[in-house]
Amino acid sequence: METTGERPQGQSATDPELMKSMVLGIVGDLARLFKEHGLTGKPIKIIEALIFAMFVVTETFTSAKKGLDQARESLDQFHEDMVEYMFTEYIYKDKKAKDMEEVQARFQEMRELINQRYQAYRQNFLADYQDKQMSFHRTFDSLAGYLLPDALPEDEEKNRLIADFSVKLAHFWGGCLSSFQPSQG
Numbered sequence: 001m002e003t004t005g006e007r008p009q010g011q012s013a014t015d016p017e018l019m020k021s022m023v024l025g026i027v028g029d030l031a032r033l034f035k036e037h038g039l040t041g042k043p044i045k046i047i048e049a050l051i052f053a054m055f056v057v058t059e060t061f062t063s064a065k066k067g068l069d070q071a072r073e074s075l076d077q078f079h080e081d082m083v084e085y086m087f088t089e090y091i092y093k094d095k096k097a098k099d100m101e102e103v104q105a106r107f108q109e110m111r112e113l114i115n116q117r118y119q120a121y122r123q124n125f126l127a128d129y130q131d132k133q134m135s136f137h138r139t140f141d142s143l144a145g146y147l148l149p150d151a152l153p154e155d156e157e158k159n160r161l162i163a164d165f166s167v168k169l170a171h172f173w174g175g176c177l178s179s180f181q182p183s184q185g
Contacts, residue, residue, distance in 0.1 A: 047091075
């Protein structure tokens with residue numbers, strides 16, 4: 001899903017709000033996972049964690065809606081809301097822009113970064129899924145490569161972290177998917 005810069009008209013606000021809440025929950029769970037594995041001493045790039053969580057939510061929402069056509073309106077609003085949130089919370093507060101042109105340029109850079117990361121995550125996620133090994137090692141390596149300042153050593157601890165991450169990712173996927181299913185009633 002690419003961000004378009006356009007806001008859809010006449011949509012229900014509940015889907016984008018639910019998706020944003022899920023993103024923030026996933027980021028919190030990822031932070032706890034990394035903390036459990038002793039990685040709290042390494043600086044973690046919050047923007048990268050948010051983008052990864054957005055990817056998970058976007059993919060599950062598209063899957064639940066059975067395609068992009070049915071999901072586009074809510075996704076466009078969700079992406080715009082998240083870009084605005086990340087921009088105001090993590091970029092604009094730290095580095096004040098000189099003028100509106102600079103603000104627009106940074107906003108566009110954020111959109112482009114999200115689109116680039118989605119492509120990388122999607123490629124690795126699909127490759128992991130098609131392996132059917134129940135391990136999302138490519139997806140993890142992609143996330144860790146963007147998230148952490150230094151590569152993790154190839155050792156037993158990393159393998160445990162990948163196993164725990166794989167379980168978490170399946171949990172995220174299942175939780176998001178079930179949240180997007182229409183209620184039976």
